[in-house]
Amino acid sequence: MTTRERILEVAADLVDRSPDGDVSTRAVCEAAQVGAPALYRHFGDKEGLLSAVVDHGFDKYLATKREYAPGADPIEDLRNGWDTHVDFALRHPNLYRLMNSPAMRRPPEAALESHRILTRDLKRAAAVGKLRLAPELAAQMVMSANVGVALMLVSRPATYTDTTMSRRVRDAVHAAVFTPDVFAPGETAAAREETEDFRIPATAARLNTLLHDSPGPSLTAAEGALMSEWLDRLSNTEG
Template sequence: MTTEESTTARRESTRARIIEAADRILRSKGPAAVTTRAVAQEAGLQPPALYRLFDDKEALLDAVAEHAFAEYVEGKKLVAATDDPVADLRAGWDAQIGFGLANPSVFALLSTPGRQSPTTEAGLDVLRGRVHRVAAAGRLRVPEQEAVDLIHAAGTGAVHTLLGKPESQRTTAVADALYAAVAATILGDAPALPADDTTAAAVSFRALIHRLPRLSEAERSLMTEWLDRATAE
């Protein structure tokens, strides 16, 4: 191992040590307890060691959230895509509810209003992808962003509601009912024909515009603008 490789290995080892220490504090005492001094003491390091690896407390918390989410995904296995985008959407919902209930402190951190987190954005990107597949299949009856907002809001609310109950009372009934309500709002029973549901047809067509190779980028952009206007309330 070269000197540079040894330095990099030590740096990564120290970084992992700090993240694990912050994770323990976060889970046992909550986000407010994750201070530079507390984390350094828990990790057996001096505070300057943290500053060399993380710009500030927010960067450290983001790293902890990413670490916790990666551990959860590894244990539960990432929900793989199937040939049924609607079933995949529901499986993603169940996975997110499960993560929130299994990691209440991390979930509280990720769902703090106004806080921008790479982990939260990554999760939303996955949701956007799943919603887009439903739209492309002709099963979405509202604009894609509206569906993403409804699912995200309902999922966040479901987890917060369940976490507010004693652990013995945390059944999936509330989450199941919320998903059913959202699904009834955003999903159609079958691929829509224009005569059946013009909004669903427009949403589906918008999701497939990129597959029309003979259109220029300007033409795709204009058509997207028309379809967005057509589906706006």
């Protein structure tokens, strides 16, 4: 194990066992049996160390997503993605709070990769006409709600005791970004009418995703950019 790896392992363990999730560089140096210059040489400063700790811990969670072959149903994948995100937060509360702390001036790479994976799966939903709005906006909505629920569960467990809360919020947010037929496939007239209301935004989101994935030679770069802007505007129209 290299010096950097030893410092990282020790820091991660101290963060996990800390009452408030904070650690001092002195404590890390003492536990890793290294001098302060070695720590600063590898990580720059305390924020650099903590950012590396977050990436180190969250990387284990992302490893399962990187190796995971997308299923046939992107909606089910997105439901599972929400649930595994919350489960990770509950199993590693200090790490999760640290990852989302306002004190972190630069977002850890692991958090950015998680957002990219979410956007990828939402694009899959858009490609089959199941998304009401542009995948990028949908990703912001879903991630904001997912992180908010997870933070409340790990920060205020005495208040947030209802075990169904996360699922209820998940379904409410998904209802706002997916087309109605995802939840009520082809039954009542009311549901069919609501589906019609979102046909244009859903079609625009789907077409925009398909054009990004397989750009045709019939449009110039400028025309493609303008088409994408128009489709974004249509897909993000509030119903």
